[in-house]
Amino acid sequence: MVLVHRVGALVVAATIAVFGILGLAGGLGFFSTEGQPVMGMSANGLLSSISLLTAAVLVVAAARSGRLVSTVMIVVGVLFLLSAFAHLFVLDSDLNVLAFRLPNVFFSIGAGLLLLLLGTYGRVTARLPVDNPYYLDSHRHDPAAAETVEPGPPTAAEAIVDESMAEAERAAAQGYATADQRARVADMSRVRTPEDRRRVWLSHDPTPGAAPVPGVPA
Numbered sequence: 001m002v003l004v005h006r007v008g009a010l011v012v013a014a015t016i017a018v019f020g021i022l023g024l025a026g027g028l029g030f031f032s033t034e035g036q037p038v039m040g041m042s043a044n045g046l047l048s049s050i051s052l053l054t055a056a057v058l059v060v061a062a063a064r065s066g067r068l069v070s071t072v073m074i075v076v077g078v079l080f081l082l083s084a085f086a087h088l089f090v091l092d093s094d095l096n097v098l099a100f101r102l103p104n105v106f107f108s109i110g111a112g113l114l115l116l117l118l119g120t121y122g123r124v125t126a127r128l129p130v131d132n133p134y135y136l137d138s139h140r141h142d143p144a145a146a147e148t149v150e151p152g153p154p155t156a157a158e159a160i161v162d163e164s165m166a167e168a169e170r171a172a173a174q175g176y177a178t179a180d181q182r183a184r185v186a187d188m189s190r191v192r193t194p195e196d197r198r199r200v201w202l203s204h205d206p207t208p209g210a211a212p213v214p215g216v217p218a
Contacts (some may be wrong), residue, residue: 001067008118009062017055023048044099057146077115084108
């Protein structure tokens with residue numbers, strides 16, 4: 001996801017940077033409303049400079065963090081779309097300070113939509129995975145959300161407990177479990193997560209200070 005944000009931003013930045021460099025290299029008038037053809041579009045010095053500045057912002061954001069470049073792409077994408085629709089009303093007028101023509105409008109719409117798509121990838125959807133960094137960030141103070149994150153691999157001590165629990169469940173299923181094993185298995189059936197199952201198992205050990213499990217007798 002972060003790689004998509006960064007690579008996408010760099011690709012768009014490279015495209016508009018080439019456009020800006022070619023425009024400035026051609027010695028275009030800075031505020032000319034006529035413009036000159038560059039990469040199939042029209043450009044003047046001001047548009048070329050803005051293109052280079054936008055490319056630099058995308059590159060810097062991509063270098064800083066995936067979260068930042070995602071936000072920047074969304075903002076720049078919206079600005080591209082607003083610029084495209086605004087210039088539809090000023091084409092062939094003195095207000096067309098960026099020397100836009102229809103190809104520029106089409107490019108701005110396409111670039112804006114692409115930036116929005118890349119910027120919102122893995123960030124804006126109806127249901128984010130619980131391990132998604134944006135989900136975790138928005139639910140960092142939600143205990144219920146924190147409990148849904150997949151646990152890491154068990155430690156050596158936890159693996160020993162897991163093996164003991166599995167053996168007790170096998171014994172209970174096959175009818176040769178001891179009374180202690182039957183009691184542990186019955187109590188473990190009341191909880192769901194591996195962590196709680198281990199706590200239930202260990203609560204039956206004669207260890208002082210064992211943490212009780214809510215709803216489960218010690």
